[in-house]
Amino acid sequence: MESGGIATGVRAFAESLQAHGPIQHFFDGGSGYLKVARILTGSAVDAIVIVVATFFFALTWGLMLVLQRL
């Protein structure tokens, strides 16, 4: 799960945060690797959860379009 556009983007974003001193304290704990990036890019479960929840809202949007035609 380390590869891919979104994963790479999130990681780059997180690393840019890391470069800004104080934010590292919040997100990292000083281990030298941003755990926020790791959790978002390294966990398939997170990706599935986010996709499933977003899908539900998209489905509800679809329901709205159906109701409009009833």
Place this chain on the structure above:
Amino acid sequence: MTAQGWLQIVLFLGVVLLLVRPLGAYMARVFEGKRIFGMDRALRPVENLVYKLGGIDPKSEMTWKRYAASALAFSLAGFLLLYLLQRVQGWLPGGPDGVGNVRPDLAFNTAVSFVTNTNWQAYAGESTMKYVTQMIGLTVQNFVSAGAGIAVVIALIRGFARRTTDKLGNFWVDMTRAVLYVLLPLSMILAIVMVSQGVVQTLEPSQQVQMAQPYVTSDGQTITSQTIAVGPVASQLAIKQLGTNGGGFFNANSAHPFENPTPLSGFLQLVAILLIPAALCYTFGRMVGNTRQGWVVLATMTIILVSMIAVAYHFEAQGVPKVAELGVNVDASGGAAAQAGGNMEGKEVRFGVADSSAWAVATTAASNGSVNSMHDSYTPLGGMVPLVMIQLGEVVFGGVGSGLYVMLVFAIVAVFIAGLMVGRTPEYLGKKIETYEMKMASLIILVPVIAILVGTMVGVATGAGRSGAANPGAHGFSEILYAFTSAVGNNGSAFAGLSANTTFYNLALGVCMLIGRFWIMVPTLALAGSLAKKKHTPESVGTLRTDGPMFIGLLVVVVIVVGALSFLPALALGPVVEQLAMGG
């Protein structure tokens, strides 16, 4: 049952009803955009700043589709932020110490739970959530999810009140005003009163204290100190009750002495549970130009509530025959040697049977879900009452906003049935009820029923579902049925016997909560849109009056019959069988 017990219940209902008119009138002014003496000067600049930051034009009104899309987009954003916050909380500053990131399935369940105003908690708050998550995650969602519910009911009320328009107001404006003018001021007042009663409000970490009496474990180890969890409890507690959220800071919720320390704190919390849903009935009456219509809805809710409190109190006061057979005095009038009376298992001694029964019914009537006793330990039929209250569709007061909008749908069904009886086109508040309205009403009533029954079926048919129930047989079935009922009804209370922090329950109940919230909300807004487009039909001799006692009776019957037809078979397999097996 005792006179003192009934006195508490009457006093609590009396205070709620006394506050209905002033708060309801105030909310009507808020949502009609009228000047509010004393509040405008303080809050208008903040409101304008919110609009400016959000790029919102407060004068721009929305069609039902845009209104619904805004509500959905807002909720999705809230879900993603809350999910992320839980997943990274372990690296964020603040106490309590030793609390790590939340597991993905639990984070999903919790994020959905708070975004949908359910506040089902598969976790123990004090040991799972950091203060930062409780404060900027859960408490914020307590406010905005309640605000979203109020916004939707206001849109539906406008659907009744307006004529030949497709505009229902602006979701962002309604939600901002609900939070700023209604929920925040009331919560601040209640939080301060709660602090005065001893509810903790601190960012200090958990306290290590010496025990007054050391405890020796079964393997001979002597324990002399105890960890006492504290935190920013009062600020979360106030909105948890006023917003009908119900999620406790502590696992024991309002049975915990730091979350409900005194008789006054308990009484005020009980009032707060019903306050806004009750007052919204008056707001409805004011905004449609006929306050009697609001009183009729409120009377319907109150009649069902009082009847159900009486049933629950009756069975809990009776106690359990098996306990009485052992020679335990379960009679409340048994003098100093007697206990509080009735079935005291799972109840706080401080509250007793009457207060616990009233709370159990109020919290499930109002889609609140906070508890001061464990519903799992109620007698079978006493415990069936909270279950039934949710299964009636959360319309007896119901969630903030959501209760009233579903009750108004039941009112539409009631006039439709009455219309069929006399052979006339049904009308409600001057709007003709036609095919489209009935399609939406049917969806709103049937979707939760199907979700609850299918969910329970999956729960009892799979090993993952059955393994969560702590009890075999009928009671285990009740535990699973209660969980799915609570999730779909966006209530959040639980039969405590179910181990719900499993991947199966976290995911299954999460999906049910989403269905129970949004697949009701969207048809409601579609209904509002359709009503707003209609012309006003003047009353005639053939119009069914909806502002008198006959309509109250009709509405009570429709709510009860629909609930009974949907759930009696399932209830027969759970609490009814259990009562028969108990020999009561």
